[in-house]
Amino acid sequence: MHAFIFFILFFTSIFFETQASNEICKTKKCALGAPEIRFPFRVKGQQPENCGRPGFDLDCSNNTTTIHIPSYGDLVVKSISYDTKKLDLLDPKNCVHGVFLDLNLSLTPFQYYYVVKQYSYLNCSIELSKSFTEVPCLSGSGYHVYTVKPTVAVPISCRVVKTVPIPFEYNAYLADNSFGLGLTWNLLGHEDFHEAEAGSLQTKTEQETDCFTMAHVKVCITILIFVAAAVIIRVNMNQSRKLHYQKEGEDQIQVEKLLGEYRANKNDRYHEADLKQSNSQCETIMDIQIMKNQKVQV
Numbered sequence: 384m385h386a387f388i389f390f391i392l393f394f395t396s397i398f399f400e401t402q403a404s405n406e407i408c409k410t411k412k413c414a415l416g417a418p419e420i421r422f423p424f425r426v427k428g429q430q431p432e433n434c435g436r437p438g439f440d441l442d443c444s445n446n447t448t449t450i451h452i453p454s455y456g457d458l459v460v461k462s463i464s465y466d467t468k469k470l471d472l473l474d475p476k477n478c479v480h481g482v483f484l485d486l487n488l489s490l491t492p493f494q495y496y497y498v499v500k501q502y503s504y505l506n507c508s509i510e511l512s513k514s515f516t517e518v519p520c521l522s523g524s525g526y527h528v529y530t531v532k533p534t535v536a537v538p539i540s541c542r543v544v545k546t547v548p549i550p551f552e553y554n555a556y557l558a559d560n561s562f563g564l565g566l567t568w569n570l571l572g573h574e575d576f577h578e579a580e581a582g583s584l585q586t587k588t589e590q591e592t593d594c595f596t597m598a599h600v601k602v603c604i605t606i607l608i609f610v611a612a613a614v615i616i617r618v619n620m621n622q623s624r625k626l627h628y629q630k631e632g633e634d635q636i637q638v639e640k641l642l643g644e645y646r647a648n649k650n651d652r653y654h655e656a657d658l659k660q661s662n663s664q665c666e667t668i669m670d671i672q673i674m675k676n677q678k679v680q681v
């Protein structure tokens with residue numbers, strides 16, 4: 384008897400867990416037309432940690448998708464390409480070379496999407512010749528900032544702020560506030576590969592067969608709960624029969640007859656083929672569940 388109650392609770396919990404995790408890890412958007420957020424990214428605070436990978440947390444505030452880079456701060460996510468693994472960012476301060484100067488990707492899962500080269504940032508007290516192009520957003524009154532190749536001899540009026548690997552030196556024609564702020568990511572290692580696979584499988588299942596799958600899971604669970612309930616009723620009736628009159632026995636037969644009719648109806652509605660399909664759908668859900676659990680263990 385207790386075993387059957389456990390049986391019901393177990394399947395009911397799987398039912399709700401499946402439904403819950405499917406909803407929680409669904410593809411998200413911070414606003415209409417904003418980038419799609421799915422594995423390895425997740426929305427921090429809105430989706431559980433296992434929906435994404437560490438370092439891939441995004442934020443949705445003011446209808447804007449942002450990413451927090453620990454050494455730098457918040458950058459706006461313009462687009463995410465999951466096929467090419469490209470994350471296009473925008474600097475809210477409209478100063479791409481300011482980002483290049485301060486961004487340190489070493490503690491993030493990202494690298495520049497473009498090939499990088501070493502450049503030095505010079506901070507000069509006087510303006511240099513026209514062969515150098517000043518970075519307007521980094522310069523102010525009384526000082527002028529330039530990006531130069533590290534091989535350039537540093538003029539006396541200048542000091543080297545930093546030499547960092549960046550995608551390109553400052554160029555007035557490429558002074559777009561997003562150009563160059565493309566990052567790519569790498570999920571290295573066997574485990575990561577499996578996680579990526581699990582993630583994409585999960586997303587695919589959700590996107591393509593969400594309603595379909597959920598409908599079948601509900602049918603599976605309903606049938607299982609119904610069978611369990613029928614067994615419990617029967618056990619109860621068997622116990623009662625020992626203590627009560629024959630009338631009880633008639634009631635039981637009545638109940639069983641009703642149950643039999645109900646089952647027959649159910650079988651009419653869900654033909655064998657459907658049930659088989661439901662079962663395989665259930666197995667898929669179980670597989671995904673198992674993969675998710677493995678993911679959590681890793």
Ligand SMILES: *[C@@H]1O[C@H](CO)[C@@H](O)[C@H](O)[C@H]1NC(C)=O
Binds near residue numbers: 444445
């Ligand atoms: C949201 O927008 C308001 C007004 O534009 C601004 O004051 C606030 O700082 C923004 N918040 C974030 C988190 O960007």
Ligand SMILES: *[C@@H]1O[C@H](CO)[C@@H](O)[C@H](O)[C@H]1NC(C)=O
Binds near residue numbers: 414444445446
């Ligand atoms: C976000 O967008 C919705 C719909 O366009 C709008 O109603 C809401 O006020 C916006 N919220 C913020 C914080 O800008």
Ligand SMILES: *[C@@H]1O[C@H](CO)[C@@H](O)[C@H](O)[C@H]1NC(C)=O
Binds near residue numbers: 488489490
């Ligand atoms: C980036 O951060 C790492 C670790 O904090 C540090 O070792 C490295 O020197 C930094 N790189 C730059 C270019 O500042």
Ligand SMILES: *[C@@H]1O[C@H](CO)[C@@H](O)[C@H](O)[C@H]1NC(C)=O
Binds near residue numbers: 526544
């Ligand atoms: C350049 O120097 C000026 C004054 O010395 C300073 O205020 C400014 O922050 C410096 N800029 C950079 C990018 O180092």
